[in-house]
Amino acid sequence: MDILPWQDLHLLPEDIWLTPEGWPNALLPGLSARARCFVYVQNWAYLLSCLPRNTDLSALPLEFLAVSEPVARFVEMSLGKQAPILRPGIDTALFSPLSEQKDGQIVRIAFMPRKNKIFARQIRELAEARLHRRGFPFSLEWFSIEGRSQAEVALMLKSAHIFLATGFPEGCSLPPLEALACGCVPVGFTGLGGWDYMRQAADFPGVASPLWPLREVPWSGNGFYAADADVPGAVFALEAALDLFVRGGKNLEALRRAGQTTAAAYSLTAQEQSVVTFWSKLA
Numbered sequence: 001m002d003i004l005p006w007q008d009l010h011l012l013p014e015d016i017w018l019t020p021e022g023w024p025n026a027l028l029p030g031l032s033a034r035a036r037c038f039v040y041v042q043n044w045a046y047l048l049s050c051l052p053r054n055t056d057l058s059a060l061p062l063e064f065l066a067v068s069e070p071v072a073r074f075v076e077m078s079l080g081k082q083a084p085i086l087r088p089g090i091d092t093a094l095f096s097p098l099s100e101q102k103d104g105q106i107v108r109i110a111f112m113p114r115k116n117k118i119f120a121r122q123i124r125e126l127a128e129a130r131l132h133r134r135g136f137p138f139s140l141e142w143f144s145i146e147g148r149s150q151a152e153v154a155l156m157l158k159s160a161h162i163f164l165a166t167g168f169p170e171g172c173s174l175p176p177l178e179a180l181a182c183g184c185v186p187v188g189f190t191g192l193g194g195w196d197y198m199r200q201a202a203d204f205p206g207v208a209s210p211l212w213p214l215r216e217v218p219w220s221g222n223g224f225y226a227a228d229a230d231v232p233g234a235v236f237a238l239e240a241a242l243d244l245f246v247r248g249g250k251n252l253e254a255l256r257r258a259g260q261t262t263a264a265a266y267s268l269t270a271q272e273q274s275v276v277t278f279w280s281k282l283a
Contacts, residue, residue: 011035016282018065022046024055031060040065041083044074044192045169065278068172068196073212086278087196089271090178092263094154097183097256107245108141109238110160110184112175115167120144122231123164123188127238137246157182162241164188168228172196176223181263183256185244186223187237189230197262198225201255204240206233219261220254 009029011017017030021041030037039062041047051057058079066072066083075083111120124142131140145156157163163179163186170191177197179186190198195210201221208227224240226233244252264270 022049024051027060027062034061036063037061038063038065040067040086041071041075041171042067043169043171044071047075048078068193069215070193070195070210070212071171074192084278086274087266087271088172088174089268090174090181090263090266091150092181092267094151095157095178095181095263096154097181097260098158105137106139106141107162107242108143108160109162109164110143110145110157110179111164111166113144113146113166116189116229117166119166119189119229119231119234120164123166123234123238126231126235130235130239131242136242138242153178154182157184160184161245162187162238164234164238165190165194165225166234167191170194173198177263177266180222180259183259185241185255185259186225187241188226188234189228190225191228194225197266198223199258200225201244201258202240205236206230207237208233217262217265219258219265222255222258222262 011029011033013034015033015035016038017035018038018040019026021039021043027037041064058081064075064081064083066075066085067088069085072083072085075081113120128140143156145153148156157179161184163176163184165173165176165186165188167173167175168189168191170193173191173194176186176194190208195214199217199219199221200207201224204224206226208225224237226237244255
């Protein structure tokens with residue numbers, strides 16, 4: 001891929017100018033040259049942020065791409081624009097389950113404190129208080145994933161049973177998706193964008209419901225999801241997952257199979273095919 005210095009940029013009307021959301025100044029070269037301008041919306045929360053006062057994105061000659069179906073819905077909701085979807089990809093060779101089962105008398109719960117770490121702490125405190133009263137038969141081991149390389153993250157997720165997702169807002173939450181690929185059961189928040197692939201495995205108090213109808217997918221329930229910032233709901237989601245590990249058997253196996261099917265749909269190969277198809281249509 002060639003890299004062109006900014007000072008050498010001279011766009012023409014027949015060019016395609018692609019920018020991320022939340023960077024309105026980056027649109028100026030494309031708009032000034034009357035090029036075909038696309039905004040790739042990777043997080044719905046930043047689509048309308050940082051705009052100059054009285055700027056109406058829907059009135060500008062812009063086209064939009066979305067990283068997930070929920071983001072595409074948000075683009076339509078806010079701007080009345082249709083946004084084709086280009087989903088992200090994960091390295092399913094790196095993020096993959098261990099060959100041997102990791103079941104035992106200790107349940108390992110991984111979380112990433114980069115986003116909303118206060119909620120991770122509150123969920124842990126409430127969960128431990130409740131499980132202590134219930135006499136939960138397994139021990140819990142919590143560990144945070146931060147400051148690690150991608151390969152180290154993959155190894156840590158492989159060793160975990162549950163991934164606690166506290167990130168929101170999200171365009172298409174990648175950490176829970178990588179956790180699914182590693183054989184973990186995700187619980188927690190969807191960030192809205194996570195509904196692109198997240199599907200409820202069971203009902204529980206505080207279960208979250210999506211704002212829009214979800215697309216048909218070839219996998220069944222793959223986790224337990226509460227509304228964003230709902231700490232009690234997330235604890236109930238965690239307890240539903242823990243009860244599943246206590247029981248084991250076919251339901252746990254089905255959940256793990258659903259996770260693998262989910263991850264396969266977001267492989268790097270699938271992403272590449274989507275990108276090639278999209279740009280071929282533009283050409």
